[in-house]
């Protein structure tokens with residue numbers, strides 16, 4: 406089935422052709438007709454399968470074909486849990502709607518509110534927002550929902566996890582009862598099912614792949630080790646397996662900062678994303694990573710949802726997430742749009758229950774392996790019978806190969822950003838559609854800065870270093886350098 410067969414209008418078809426989208430994905434095939442028909446929708450599909458276009462394309466078409474917006478009005482509201490995802494979803498609307506005369510904008514916290522208030526004066530066809538800032542704008546009288554036609558909740562369960570429930574309720578209370586409501590996610594918790602029952606009217610249910618399933622394109626592997634050995638094991642694997650770019654998740658903001666300090670000290674180009682970093686710095690780190698000017702991006706779960714980093718070959722879980730669903734979203738940053746990806750989790754004995762919860766959710770026992778020299782003294786208890794396909798039969802210690810057991814798909818990283826690693830050529834970027842004058846507003850994205858040499862690590866003064874031996878020594882040197890540089894703490 407083609408996009409034309411889904412009854413999309415010519416400007417959208419032309420843009421899709423320019424973007425190189427030949428055929429709709431399964432979730433798009435099911436969602437687009439339902440959204441065009443004005444139905445409410447609850448859609449579950451694996452990470453990286455094109456859910457954004459599944460709602461953006463038909464909504465752009467509906468907004469173009471009927472209606473107009475008045476001052477302070479918003480016709481379509483898209484709520485997302487994080488600021489980075491807000492930017493990305495807005496960018497998708499801009500790209501898909503490049504040939505359409507619609508007004509769109511994005512609003513989130515951590516940046517001045519005034520420009521957002523100004524943007525809302527003339528009204529918007531599409532507003533992508535995070536719940537907290539949206540509520541601030543609403544309370545200031547910067548916008549009205551009298552003209553609202555459609556509400557989209559992207560990654561709604563994450564918004565509830567982040568404690569936005571009260572904000573969401575306040576937003577829902579301000580919306581017209583007569584509207585279209587769409588709910589999209591790769592995972593659906595019980596709470597979200599309950600919320601859907603209240604919010605959706607006679608919804609179409611789209612299940613393009615099993616809910617809560619990890620993307621099939623991602624090969625997964627667990628390295629069992631001791632907690633204190635994790636930082637050193639990570640550095641060892643990055644070198645030995647010659648990682649290209651990797652997105653590394655750690656549980657806490659402090660853990661993220663410590664790991665970045667260690668990696669930078671070890672000569673890697675690494676940056677951090679977490680909730681305590683100023684928003685412009687967060688966006689800049691992400692944009693530099695997307696532009697392949699940074700090799701390793703270390704993040705809390707703020708980066709787990711929705712982020713689309715082209716051809717990212719590897720996700721690493723330094724710590725397992727406490728919410729099992731987040732594992733599915735984290736590893737879904739790789740293996741997107743049919744590409745191959747790999748996910749490595751470093752697991753210590755005290756994480757066995759988290760591992761069990763993840764394996765129960767994804768209905769899969771993850772293959773395990775131990776790296777010579779990093780074997781766990783505190784054994785990680787078994788969580789079940791490993792599946793047949795798992796290549797975890799360990800050869801005798803002396804005979805163990807030094808090569809990785811999980812092939813990480815190769816990907817390009819610019820030479821100057823990664824002094825110590827092999828550097829293949831950068832892949833060609835995906836074409837983007839032209840943006841005619843009078844079309845969508847430009848996103849307030851900071852332009853990516855040129856690559857620079859890895860700088861000395863910045864570490865909060867007085868921090869505890871978890872690393873051992875070489876890593877610990879390196880990290881222990883960091884506070885003095887950080888103080889000298891005067892970089893913000895987090």
Ligand SMILES: Nc1ncnc2c1ncn2[C@@H]1O[C@H](COP(=O)(O)OP(=O)(O)OP(=O)(O)O)[C@@H](O)[C@H]1O
Pocket residue numbers: 425426427428429430433450451452453454455456457458590591710711712713737738741742
């Ligand atoms: N029909 C298509 N043909 C080719 N590429 C597509 C198509 N639809 C979407 N894509 C691309 O696939 C990638 C993943 O899309 P998207 O970010 O919407 O996935 P998602 O399902 O929302 O993922 P997540 O659950 O992680 O949020 C994007 O890079 C997008 O440009």
